[in-house]
Amino acid sequence: MSGRVLVGVKRVIDYAVKIRVKPDNSGVVTDGVKHSMNPFCEIAVEEAVKMKEKKLIKEVVAVSCGPQQAQETIRTALAMGADRGIHVEVTGKDYDMLGPLQVSKIMAALAKKEDAQLIILGKQAIDGDCNQTGQMTAALLDWPQGTFASEVSLEGDTVKVVREIDGGLETIKINTPAVLTADLRLNTPRYATLPNIMKAKKKKIAKVKPADLGLDMTSRLEVLRVDEPPQRLAGVKVETVDDLVAKLKETGRL
Amino acid sequence: MMNVNRFVVLSKSVQIGQRLLAHNAKYAGKEVARVQQRRSIKTHSRNLAYAKDLFLGQVNKAEVFPYPEIGNEELDEINQLVAPVEKFFSEEVDSAKIDREAKIPPETLNGLKELGLFGIMIPEEYGGLGLSNTVYARLAEITSLDGSIAVTLAAHQAIGLKGILIAGNEAQKQKYLPKLASGEHIAAFCLTEPGSGSDAASIQTRATLSEDGKHYLISGSKFWISNGEMADIMTVFARTEVVIDGVKKDKISTFIVERAFGGVTSGKPEDKLGIRGSNTCEVSFDNVPVPVENVIGEIGGGFKVAMNILNSGRFSMGSSSAGMIKKLIEMTAEYATTRKQFNKNLGEFGMIQEKFALMALNVFVMESMAYLTAGMMDRPGLPDCSLEAAMVKVFSSEGGWICVSEALQILGGLGYTKNYPYERYVRDCRILPIFEGTNEILRMYIALTGMQYAGKVLTGKIKEMKKGNIGMALGMIGKKLRTSLGSTVDLGLTGKDGVVHPSLAESAKKFEQNVDFFGSTVESLLYRYGKTIVDEQLILKRVADVLIHLYAMTAVLSRTSRSISIGLRNHDHEVLLANTFCSEAFFKNNYWMIQLQKHSPENNDANIKKIAREVLENRAYVCSHPLERTY
Numbered sequence: 001m002s003g004r005v006l007v008g009v010k011r012v013i014d015y016a017v018k019i020r021v022k023p024d025n026s027g028v029v030t031d032g033v034k035h036s037m038n039p040f041c042e043i044a045v046e047e048a049v050k051m052k053e054k055k056l057i058k059e060v061v062a063v064s065c066g067p068q069q070a071q072e073t074i075r076t077a078l079a080m081g082a083d084r085g086i087h088v089e090v091t092g093k094d095y096d097m098l099g100p101l102q103v104s105k106i107m108a109a110l111a112k113k114e115d116a117q118l119i120i121l122g123k124q125a126i127d128g129d130c131n132q133t134g135q136m137t138a139a140l141l142d143w144p145q146g147t148f149a150s151e152v153s154l155e156g157d158t159v160k161v162v163r164e165i166d167g168g169l170e171t172i173k174i175n176t177p178a179v180l181t182a183d184l185r186l187n188t189p190r191y192a193t194l195p196n197i198m199k200a201k202k203k204k205i206a207k208v209k210p211a212d213l214g215l216d217m218t219s220r221l222e223v224l225r226v227d228e229p230p231q232r233l234a235g236v237k238v239e240t241v242d243d244l245v246a247k248l249k250e251t252g253r254l
Numbered sequence: 255m256m257n258v259n260r261f262v263v264l265s266k267s268v269q270i271g272q273r274l275l276a277h278n279a280k281y282a283g284k285e286v287a288r289v290q291q292r293r294s295i296k297t298h299s300r301n302l303a304y305a306k307d308l309f310l311g312q313v314n315k316a317e318v319f320p321y322p323e324i325g326n327e328e329l330d331e332i333n334q335l336v337a338p339v340e341k342f343f344s345e346e347v348d349s350a351k352i353d354r355e356a357k358i359p360p361e362t363l364n365g366l367k368e369l370g371l372f373g374i375m376i377p378e379e380y381g382g383l384g385l386s387n388t389v390y391a392r393l394a395e396i397t398s399l400d401g402s403i404a405v406t407l408a409a410h411q412a413i414g415l416k417g418i419l420i421a422g423n424e425a426q427k428q429k430y431l432p433k434l435a436s437g438e439h440i441a442a443f444c445l446t447e448p449g450s451g452s453d454a455a456s457i458q459t460r461a462t463l464s465e466d467g468k469h470y471l472i473s474g475s476k477f478w479i480s481n482g483e484m485a486d487i488m489t490v491f492a493r494t495e496v497v498i499d500g501v502k503k504d505k506i507s508t509f510i511v512e513r514a515f516g517g518v519t520s521g522k523p524e525d526k527l528g529i530r531g532s533n534t535c536e537v538s539f540d541n542v543p544v545p546v547e548n549v550i551g552e553i554g555g556g557f558k559v560a561m562n563i564l565n566s567g568r569f570s571m572g573s574s575s576a577g578m579i580k581k582l583i584e585m586t587a588e589y590a591t592t593r594k595q596f597n598k599n600l601g602e603f604g605m606i607q608e609k610f611a612l613m614a615l616n617v618f619v620m621e622s623m624a625y626l627t628a629g630m631m632d633r634p635g636l637p638d639c640s641l642e643a644a645m646v647k648v649f650s651s652e653g654g655w656i657c658v659s660e661a662l663q664i665l666g667g668l669g670y671t672k673n674y675p676y677e678r679y680v681r682d683c684r685i686l687p688i689f690e691g692t693n694e695i696l697r698m699y700i701a702l703t704g705m706q707y708a709g710k711v712l713t714g715k716i717k718e719m720k721k722g723n724i725g726m727a728l729g730m731i732g733k734k735l736r737t738s739l740g741s742t743v744d745l746g747l748t749g750k751d752g753v754v755h756p757s758l759a760e761s762a763k764k765f766e767q768n769v770d771f772f773g774s775t776v777e778s779l780l781y782r783y784g785k786t787i788v789d790e791q792l793i794l795k796r797v798a799d800v801l802i803h804l805y806a807m808t809a810v811l812s813r814t815s816r817s818i819s820i821g822l823r824n825h826d827h828e829v830l831l832a833n834t835f836c837s838e839a840f841f842k843n844n845y846w847m848i849q850l851q852k853h854s855p856e857n858n859d860a861n862i863k864k865i866a867r868e869v870l871e872n873r874a875y876v877c878s879h880p881l882e883r884t885y
Binding site for chain 2: 016036075
């Protein structure tokens with residue numbers, strides 16, 4: 001096996017920032033707002049780096065799709081221990097409409113080009129909350145998938161994955177090459193230390209365009225409108241249970 | 255015209271610097287070799303940067319315009335470096351716990367070491383990050399979120415190991431810096447003693463050369479030593495006997511002392527009001543054997559090393575205070591926009607709004623000054639920015655203290671409780687005007703360094719005139735005439751070739767007026783007092799305050815001009831802040847300078863001194879009780 005792992009990292013608005021909708025309701029304000037790596041992507045990078053440290057795999061390649069700023073996110077992955085990066089340049093309208101379908105096409109193409117043994121992604125991004133990219137990528141490649149992984153063990157040609165599902169934990173064994181998506185409890189990502197950030201400056205980031213991979217980025221979706229969630233209205237206090245029933249009937253809830 | 259003798263006596267008695275008056279040129283060789291002064295207030299000047307010319311009523315535009323900029327790559331790097339540090343501080347640092355237990359947990363300390371924060375300015379070849387003053391200042395904005403951690407890190411690298419960095423030889427650097435960079439060894443700066451605080455030159459710790467000439471034996475006690483308990487490597491200052499021109503003298507020397515040498519004991523940690531997580535204790539040396547290779551610089555040159563170390567660390571207080579107040583603004587703004595009284599948000603009341611404006615203005619000035627100074631220090635040629643750094647320290651420590659107090663006030667009773675961090679910020683900030691050189695000492699340093707420089711230049715001009723240089727004489731007369739005829743001042747900041755953006759023209763004009771008035775005020779003070787000015791603290795205090803505000807105005811005008819020119823986001827808010835600050839500073843400066851005029855009725859100094867004298871004689875409040883009767 002090639003021993004190469006592709007990790008997808010997405011640049012998103014930082015989790016601590018208070019999101020505001022643009023006045024024209026076309027999207028959220030991103031200008032001048034703090035961005036960082038999607039937390040689930042951090043967990044994915046950490047898992048890949050851990051595998052490399054245990055000598056189970058040989059190389060970790062961080063991939064990000066987006067404009068020039070996506071390179072910052074790749075650099076953070078490099079500072080965490082990834083060996084090199086690939087920046088897939090997507091700008092303008094294409095970037096605004098970039099979604100799981102387009103990204104999964106990119107990941108699939110790169111996986112073939114780089115002869116990847118594993119693709120590790122975050123289970124979902126905190127901006128889109130789609131939870132689709134990993135699954136679509138596996139489908140496009142016709143590879144097995146281990147999603148919502150809270151524990152991963154690479155054993156030769158197979159991977160044992162413990163998945164967090166509604167009913168509890170499910171353990172599966174799948175063949176490589178495979179796609180895994182990281183859930184919250186998979187690991188605790190390390191801090192990118194300042195010395196590692198300095199060292200990461202020397203690592204390479206290759207730049208490539210979707211067209212170079214022969215891919216079509218057109219989206220089948222169109223965003224009509226973005227609104228803030230409705231303001232939570234004040235409740236009404238009632239004295240007795242009878243009052244409560246009466247009120248509920250009044251507002252048509254019963 | 256003027257009493258020439260006064261200036262000659264002034265410069266000799268203040269006894270500073272290597273630069274000589276024209277007529278002493280023939281003694282130049284000897285003068286340079288002569289070892290430094292005896293005064294504790296050091297006013298040595300090599301190639302001072304911008305501030306000195308303000309004392310002559312001149313603005314050295316090239317030094318401060320345009321505002322220092324860093325390259326795109328360096329900016330990217332800074333943003334990369336800032337992210338994990340911020341993350342660490344918001345997730346792993348429990349400031350309340352550190353304050354309560356008066357110690358930094360070992361896991362937190364280890365995390366800081368792993369992040370690389372113990373060797374920010376140590377060159378990469380010795381295992382550090384090799385970052386510039388500007389980057390150091392930027393990181394200080396984040397580390398200041400916890401006062402104890404900020405002081406622990408600063409005591410280690412801004413002063414503890416700085417001596418090795420700036421004055422150590424290659425062997426010393428190779429031996430000590432790597433472990434200090436990784437944090438395996440922690441450093442401390444040991445200068446202060448129970449009897450020698452501000453008067454650092456009077457320290458009593460002794461270092462005597464051993465019989466075999468291979469070791470110095472150091473004995474004495476140092477006090478208020480940050481990191482004193484856990485430091486493995488200490489920069490210690492002690493008196494040594496030197497022979498100069500056949501005469502035995504006691505001069506201070508600098509030593510690298512390892513705790514491992516034996517004979518070093520640390521006292522119990524001081525129970526402090528604030529920065530309680532930072533360790534402060536007494537460190538005693540009992541005949542500690544220190545190899546002669548561990549002397550930093552030359553024997554007898556210790557005082558200069560000490561001053562250089564302290565001068566180079568001060569500027570970061572500007573950015574660390576700014577970082578802290580920015581955080582406070584966020585926290586209090588959240589409160590002021592949600593808390594309602596009298597059916598209005600707190601933020602709609604004038605007195606609360608004033609507090610937010612105060613905090614915003616202070617942050618604006620502090621960060622402008624800090625990064626201007628850092629930018630100057632990062633220039634090639636190592637300009638001596640000790641004057642500017644001292645000004646940043648004074649302004650930021652006092653501004654910080656006022657702002658945290660106002661922030662607490664916004665929260666009212668809640669701010670007073672330990673459930674909120676405001677009281678901790680207040681306690682942590684109280685140390686700022688005290689350590690790293692008390693603000694009183696720094697004001698003296700600021701004022702005297704400048705006055706001495708101005709004195710020398712003026713004396714030089716007078717000498718020229720005595721020699722018959724008519725041009726010089728005409729120049730000086732012309733200047734006096736122009737000022738008395740009330741012509742407008744133009745120092746080139748505004749107008750067609752002006753360096754300041756037109757939207758700031760009015761503020762720039764006010765600044766120029768202040769500078770001009772300052773120049774002539776300094777001149778008249780020198781005429782009036784001559785050498786005795788060194789004892790006139792209340793006068794020097796005002797001189798220092800004016801200069802600090804002039805430097806602040808410079809920083810603000812320079813930074814804002816750049817922001818407008820490059821179209822930085824929210825630059826109109828910057829223009830608002832800049833104009834507001836300059837307008838306030840303009841009036842404050844004028845008031846102080848009026849007080850400095852001869853026989854000024856606004857000046858109550860004589861009365862103040864009289865009151866103090868009578869109170870101190872009585873060692874208590876003097877007046878009879880208002881309820882007393884005489885019959």
